[in-house]
Each structure stands twice: as C-alpha cells, then as structure tokens.
Amino acid sequence: MLDTSTLIVVILLYVISAGLLWFSLIMASSESAISRVTRSNLNNLMLDVRTNEDSEFVRKKTIARIRHAQQVIYQRQRATLTCTFGRVMANVLIGGLVAIATGAFDVALWAEVLIGVGVAVLSAGIAVLISPRSSNQRSVSVLLQYAPFISRAMHLMPARGLDRAQLRATMSDDEELEHIHHEQARATIDRLIEGQLFDEEISEMMRNVLTLTDTLTREIMVPRTDMFSLEKTTTLNDMLKDCSRSGFSRVPVTGESVDDLVGIAYLKDVVRATAFNPAAGERTLESIVREPMLVPESKPVDDLFHDMQTNRQHVALVVDEYGGIAGLVTIEDALEQIVGELEDEHDRVQRREPEQMEDGGWRVPARTSITDIEELFEVDLDEDDVDTAYGLLTKALGRVPIVGSHAQTRGLDLVAVDSAGRRKKVSTIEIRRAPDTMDTIEEKTTDAFSARSGERSEDENDDR
Template identity: 60%
Template sequence: MLTSTVLQALALTGLTLAALLLVWFSLTLAATERAVSRVTRASLNNLILEIQTDTETSRFTKVKKIRKVQKVQELIGDRFATSGSCVFFRILSNVFDGVLFACIAFLGQGPLWAVLLIGLLGAVLVAVISILVRRSSSSNNRPVEVMLRHARLIALAVRLTPFATVKEGQHSSKSRKGQEELSDDEELEKIQLEQGRATIDRLVEANDFDSEVSEMLRNVLTLSETLTREIMVPRTDMICIEQTESLSDLLKLCSRSGFSRIPVIGEDVDDLIGVAYLKDAVRATAFNPQASDRPVSSICRQPMLVPESKPVDDLFHQMQRTRQHVAVVVDEYGGIAGLVTIEDALEQIVGEMEDEHDRTQHAEPEQIGPYKWKMPARTTINDLEDIFEVDIDEDDVDTIYGLLTKLLGRVPIVGMSAVTRGLRLTAVDSAGRRKKVSTIEVEPAQADDLTGEDDDMQHGADSDRADDSVEE
C-alpha cells in the first residue's frame, strides 16, 4: 500500500513538472512567433558589424555570437516556415497540457466528467495565456534579443516540421504570380507602416489626439514613402551665383532673394562649385571692406549631394547627423536636379512654415496708378491682356510669373524687370519660405508718352511689340 502511494506521488510530481515544462515551452513559442515577424535582415547585419568592431570582446566570443546571429538569419530566411513551426508546436503543447492536466485529475481520483473538464479548461487557459504573452512580451520591443535567446529551440522546431518549409518551386511560382512575401524586409516594413496608421486612426477615433497632432503622426509614417525629388526646389527655380562674382554681389543677391545659402556655379548649373553662406560673407567683409572684391569661390563650402530617389526620412536623418541644412539633389546621370533644405523635410510633417518676413500675396490685381497695376504672380496672362488691352501671344506660359521668368531667362528675384509688348513687368515682393516672387507690378514701358486717352495707350503699346528687353 505504501509503495503504491509513493508511486502515485512520483507520477503526480512527474506529470506536474511535465505540464509546467510544456506551459513554458508554449509561452516561449508564442514570444518567438511574434519576434519572427519583426526581425529584419538589416538589424542582424548591423549587429554582426557591431560584434566585429567590438574591441573589448575576445575572438572566441565574437565567433560564438556571430554564429548565433547567422542562425537567426537562416530562421528568418523563410518567415512562413519558422512562424508555422512555432504555431504548430505551440498548439501541440496546449493539447498535451490539457492531457496532462486530465491525467493529474485522474490520479486524484476525480470523476470522469471532472477529469475531462479540468483537461479542457487547462488547455484553454494555457492557450489564452500564450496569446496574451505574444501580444505583450518583450518581443515587441526587442525581437532580436528574443530570437537570439531561443535560436536553438526554434531551429529544432523547424527541423522537426519539414512540412512547414516552403519549397523552392513554390517560391518561384509565387514570384511569377507577383505576390510579395513576408520574408522581404520591404514587405515587412510596409506591414508595420499599415499597422502604425491603423493605430493612429484608432487613437483619433477615440479623441486621444487633436486633428493637427494626428495629421503630423500620419505625415511621419509617410516620410519613408516620399522621395527627395517630390519636395526639392527644381533646378529651374534655383537662385545661383557664378564663382567669378564678388562677395559684394553675394551680399546683394542674398538681400534681394531672401536666401542665406546660395549655390555657386561655374559655366552652368551642372558645374557646381560649392555653396556660399551669407554668414561667411558677412564675417569676411564686416571688418575688412576690401574683402568685398574677393570672388565668391573664396568662401565656398563643400556641398552635400543627395540622390533624388532618397527617401525623405533618410534625408532628414542624414542632414541631422552631418549638421547640414541644405543639400544639392543630383539625378541618376550626375546632373543637378534641384535643391532641398531641412525645412523642406520638416514641412512634410508640420505643414507649410512661414517666418516673420513672409507676406501674403494679394488675392486680386490692384490698380495703384493711372496705368500701373500690382498683380499676384499667379495672375493669368489672359487677365493681363484684358486689363491693358494688349495681345501677349504666349502659348508656353500661363501666368505673369511664368512670363517674367521666360523674359529673364532665369528665376526672377525682387527688383528684376523686363519689357514685352510695351509693358514693363517688375518683381516687387516675395513670400513664403522659398522667397518666391509673389507680386509683380505692370505698367507701360513709356508711361510719360501714354498720358492721353485709353486708345492712345493701346496704340503706343501695339507699336512697341517688336523688341523685348530685360533689366535688373
């Protein structure tokens, strides 16, 4: 009788330990199942680089750590197979937990219905706990650490479930169908962005954030999808200065354009010499007036070059690291595509930014003299023709800003003017952070000769259509 009691106690202890071991195994698989979907190849490559450059670690330890990281790289090579193996053994562990709990109840001399109920409730309880662990475990924040800690266990689970591995032929057939696989880091990043947007939408619906904050959060998530070419100032709108110009000319150009950083060029825009800073010119000439005649190339700084296909989030971080506020954008052929500033990247998050010097351009043309009008830069050429009763006849531009740009042959800045069809167009004001000309004054080129009736002004304008002229 005593021997039977001892054997029963030993059996009960063994079943309890086995059940607890399966519970631990199920929770571990739940955590690693979550980590598999969050580890990227880039993070593992960076970790290997850190291990190789660690001067405080011995060579033996480095090799050991690198082998473990390589094991994780093999596991995430097919995320479907690894995740499927984890799910399979987690479910199998839950089932065996239920069986072990039922056996423990049976050894306790319980009735049959109680044995079955305890086994069922035990399996369900372990399954619920594993799901909660999967959602709130450290694998959400430290997936690489979780995978490294349990790499051998997961590798064993994958080897024991060869049916979960996707064969090479199935991979190629999916590729032919154009289906993107989760094992690709780009697809993983896409899924994480979609999850982030869904989380923000839920927070907005719950009124946890106001509309402006939620919009900024959405904009942050779209930075990786926005390319530099979408936010840059195109080369046709760039304000540049030739390298032979003097520092005095640079100061005047900065004053008129409103910019403090001007690209310095040689023969053309593609012949980029560098970037001239207003503060460097002021520092050079403030206490040495003779330095005003020095060429701009003497204060040039090395330009920061970025490809036009660079994502805006990477551009923003690079400008932060290098402490650069302006970068020159190059196309795939090495030509200058445009200019981008750190403010351009910030505007993708917070929206349009204006400083205390920016002015809002007039909504409609305004007459300020007998034959003198002040017009917004976006005023159409048709409106200009109606006001002055002339025929501009320009098919490749639609606004007076475009007309002035065409006449000048470059981006207009405040103070520049040009004459066409007997009318003088003068840039008089700029607005916005990019200091783009916002207001243009239009008047007859020879106002003194046109003080008569309106029909006399019309005749004088028509007679002067032969030549166009440009002034600064």
C-alpha cells in the same frame, strides 16, 4: 580508462561541437539581421561608400560586400530559410556529436540519448537568446559581415530546385514588410485618436510621420527651374545685395551651367569675410564656397531628414539618376511634411487683386494670367509657353527672378517688387508700358492726327 586515440577523438568531437555552436549563433544573428535590413539602407550605404575618403582598395572591398548583401535581401525568404536550416542542422549535429562522445565513457544508452537531446535543446536556446536584437545599424554590420557566406550557402538549400517564379511569389519583400508595419502603426494611431487622447493637430502630425517613408525627396524639393543660384565669378558684395533682395542665406554656386556645381555659399561666411575687411568684397564666391551635400532624388524623406541631422546640414542638392542637378531641398522642406507649412513674421501670402498705380501701370499678383494682363493693357502678348505674369518675367530674364528683377518684353516693363513664403518666391509684379512703346504710341497718334488734318484741309479746298 580511455586510451590515447579514443581520448583524442572525444576531445575532437567536443571541439567540433563548440564550433557548431558558434556557427549556430552566426546563423541566428544573420537571420535576425535579414529581417531588419531594407533595400533603402543598403542603397544609402552604397552612396556613402562611393563618396567617402577611404582608399580605393577599402572602397571596392566594402562595395563587394554590399553587393552580396543586396543579393541576400533581394531573395530575403530564401536567405532566411538558409539561416534557419543551418542553425537547426548545427544544433542537431551538436546533440549527436556530444552523445557519441559521451558514449566513450561507458554511459548507459538512455543517459547518452538524454544528454545528446539536452545539449541540442540547450544550444538551440542559446542561439535564440544570444542572437542580437539591436539597432538597424548593427543589423547592417552583421549582414555585411556574413553576406558573402550566406549568398554562397543559399545555393545549397533544398529550395534550389524550385521554380524561380514560385520562389519569388513566396518571397516576403522588404517593401511589403514595411507596408504591413505601417498599416499596423496607422491602425494603432487611429485607435488612439478614437479614444480622444490627442487633439486634431497632433493626430495629423502622427499620421504624417508614417508617410515619410513613402515620400521621396523629389516630391518635396525645389525644382531646378525655380532654384536661385549664383555664378562662381559673382563678387561677395554682389552676393550681399542678391541675398538681401531674395531673402536666401544659402545659395548654390555654379560654373558654366546649373549642372556644373561648385559648392554652396553661405551668407554668414560672406558677412564674416567682409565685415572687418571691406576690400574682401571684391573677391569671388569661389573663394568661400563649402562642399555641398548631395542626395539622390529617390531617397525617402525620413532617411533624408536623419542624414541632414547627422551631417548638420540645412540644405542639400538633389541629383537625378544621370548625375545632373534636379533641384534643392532644405531641412524645413522635410519638417513641413510633419508639421505643415512654416511661415515666419516676414512671410505674407498675397491674394490681392490687380491695383492700378498713379503712373498708369498695374501692380498684379505673380499668378495673374496672361489673359488678364492683355485685358489690362489692351495688347496681344501672343505667349503660348507661359501662363502667368511670373512666367512672363522668368522667360524675359532667362533665369529665376528675385525682388528687384527687371525686364522688358512685348512692349511691357516688368519689375518684381515683393516676395512671399519661406522660399521667397516673387509674389507681386509691377507692369507698365515700356517707355519706347509709349513714345511710339504718341508718335503714331500725332502722325495719324496730322494726316487727318491734312486730308480735311484738302477736302475743304476742293469744296471751295
């Protein structure tokens, strides 16, 4: 029979062993999470936390945990070794403590050792089998929960004395890990294609899916120079006209400049407001704008596509590293990276040659060069900063042209008359000589004819 003090010690050893088993499970869960979470996951989470509606206290606390998690991921190899070392040490201590506690019951030495080893192996197996192998979102939650402890425990690792450059050289970074996974997936798809299990179009789409992670939002966005936007003082009636001419149904609304973003105006909101109340057409766009979805230009396209699906948004404004508007991206832009160019029944790709009109003007494709325009009208435009008819019209307007846009420059009258493509970019421009230019030419011609007639009369008089 054990005395009271011995019994208390035995119970205490068993309680410590249970705590070490719990610690082993935590280390196994963290080890699994570290191998799954990537830097892009944490960067996107940081952006979400900074723009959510939580209190300032909760936001700062979450950001601090994300910082710890980023530090852990930055030293992924060292963090993994820390978790593995902690888990193994916990399992060894569990076996030793259970063996010591069992020895208090006058058990043979060989049985005491056998029980200790068996409990250590059992606890190691439990830690491996019960550790989560769940979704990436669950792994992020686990890492955020235990990252502060792991980042501090990393300083106690035996690798602490290693040279930092050597440690980084052996570090398995997330980009390298993802690259290996992509190469393996590409090899698998190539084997399936060689087996002729899929046709050429499906095979190309499967390859495109693997490139989404490597493609950034800034590579597929509409740059701000080509982005069509309206000022917040624009009336609803004017937006109806502009949307009819441009073909867009979602338009960014700005204030004093493009960077002064007010929101996104939806054509269906304008129709809803004015359909049964014509007087509402005099209201400004500022009264109906919606909160815009903002995304960083460095966001991978696969994450962008997932976020737009989750938030049920078809358009987002792209923000550069300085907080300015870099461009606009739609869910169709992301989808086109998989299935290719999307066109509807209204889209027409125009490759016509310049056509002369009855009034003497020319109907030319928007990409017609300045040199060709100079030859058509026998003028010298002297434009060094633009190369096409579209660029000439854009420069004269000072903004992105849409169908119906009209401007005069260098004695020419330019009108955008047609658009093509899903982005409704102007495709055809009609160019004529400006009316004042024609009058000037006629006046100069008349004056020159009169001068020649006068000179001829004087010569005749002198001959006489």
